[in-house]
Every structure is written in structure tokens, then in C-alpha cells.
Amino acid sequence: NAGVMQNPRHLVRRRGQEARLRCSPMKGHSHVYWYRQLPEEGLKFMVYLQKENIIDESGMPKERFSAEFPKEGPSILRIQQVVRGDSAAYFCASSPSSATAYEQYFGPGTRLTVT
Amino acid sequence: LAKTTQPISMDSYEGQEVNITCSHNNIATNDYITWYQQFPSQGPRFIIQGYKTKVTNEVASLFIPADRKSSTLSLPRVSLSDTAVYYCLVGGSNTNAGKSTFGDGTTLTVKP
Secondary structure, eight states: OOOOEEEOSEEEEOTTOOEEEEEEOOTTOOEEEEEEEOTTSOEEEEEEEETTEEEEOTTSOSSSEEEEOOSSSOEEEEEOSOOGGGOEEEEEEEESOTTSTTOOEEOOOEEEEEO | OOOOBOOSEEEEETTOOEEEEEEOTTOOTTOEEEEEEEOTTSOOEEEEEESSEEEEOSSOEEEEOTTOSEEEEEESSOOGGGOEEEEEEEESSGGGGGGOOOOSOEEEEEEO
């Protein structure tokens, strides 16, 4: 059973460009979470999605950030008009149900660098 | 949601047992306690989860006293490869994920 997959692993964007980060959850998992980790800091929750639904986006910046988890295909975290402060590691996690109380399985992350 | 407090850092030597304690004074009745491990440049890895008393798996043990206001992650006979950041999370379901963060965790350094 393949783990959570994220791509690309490294992404470089110039200020003002768009960044699209992809996450394929573990087989059988229908819940996806996105986190951001700045250097030397802990993970910060961004958004929790189920298939075709955003359950909790309380950690998402109000502007430029969006996320989706379509019926088919990976979950996408989209950052429009990136700025230097968006440089961070973005981790995706998945779980099989909402009753597992933080038993989440993480991907290797996408490291975004904004130049 | 329950706030957690952990030591910022701990040092140990190879072969020793390491105990990392997490305080969660206002844990709710339906909250579970979950620990993660994170190596540099990698995503966190689920280690262990418990509700009360003691839970043991092939990696670690989790001790939870009767009042559940704290918990202790125990790593037996650590090796250099156990050097990592360890996070304690408290919550009742993943629907609470938006109300909590991983915090700063405990940086464990294992020395030869």
C-alpha cells in the first residue's frame, strides 16, 4: 500500500507566479489535511478536506490560497501570486475516517521556494 | 481544545530509556492523546495513540495516569536514529484538526 504521495518535492517560483501542490492520499483514505511548516517551526494546520468538500479551512490565509479535493484525482493546494513569505514546506496528510483522532499519515512534503 | 505543554528539548545517550512528558490539564472526556515523530526534511510519522492507562507498540509505550492531565511517551533503549522532534497532540476527532497545531514539540538529541 503506497503511502501519501506529494509532488513536486521541490518547487521554485518567482514572486507573483502561481504554485500548485498535489497530494495523493493513501489508498482507501478519503480525508486530506494540509499543513505548512516554516523553518525551525512546528506544523501549522491549513485546511481539512473530504472528497468534494472543504470541512475546515480555518488555518488558510484569507487571500491567494485555495484547496480542493475532487471526486477523482489528487488534492490540490493552490497559491496565487506567491510572495517570499510563502516559502515553506507544505505537508499533506490523510486518514481513513474522521473518528481516528489525529491518526494521520503524512507525505514527504513539498518545499516551496519563492525567489 | 486542550492545550499541550512539552519540554523544548531533551538530551540522552544511546541505550538509555527516554521519557517525554506532555501536560494537557484541560483534556476533554472524548479526547485521545497522540504522539508523532518528525525527522528533518520529512513529514511527521504517527508513533502511538492512547486514551487511558498504558499503550505499547513495537516503537514506544504511552503512559496515561488516571486523571489524564498528562501523558508520558517512553522510548526504550534509544539509538542515534531516534534523534528527532516529538509532538504531543490532544483531540477528540480529526474534525478538531483545525483548532490545534503541532506546536514546537520536543527536540530529542541522542548522543553516542
